[in-house]
Amino acid sequence: EPLAVQDPLPEGSGRSFPPVSVPACQTLIDVRGGEASFAHVFQHFNWKENIMGGGSTLASYEDGRAEQRFAELERALATCR
Known part of the structure; x- marks a missing residue:
């Protein structure tokens, strides 16, 4: 079970991004972020x-x-452009 050691951001101050249009790009983002x-x-x-x-x-x-x-990540890099 993940345990966060960083305080959460104040409400309304977090960054938000639209959903990715190419599913492979979400994999790339997840791997890059250590998910x-x-x-x-x-x-x-x-x-x-x-x-x-x-x-x-x-x-x-x-x-x-x-x-x-x-x-x-390698597979995602091949299709996420």
């Missing part, structure tokens, strides 16, 4: 003198699940 992982951490990067920040996700999966998720 279905045992634990995941997202780190923001703010570069000095550069307004274009970035981020990185580190996810931990049970035995063999990481390879499965990576294969799902």
Whole structure:
């Protein structure tokens, strides 16, 4: 069972996006965000003198699940354009 360690966003302040039009793109978004992982951490990067920040996700999966998720990501990349 997932356990959130980050406080929830105040009501009305969260980002919302329309549903994706290509189902493979939802898989790509889910894998990229560490969905279905045992634990995941997202780190923001703010570069000095550069307004274009970035981020990185580190996810931990049970035995063999990481390879499965990576294969799902590869398939999604082929069809999500």
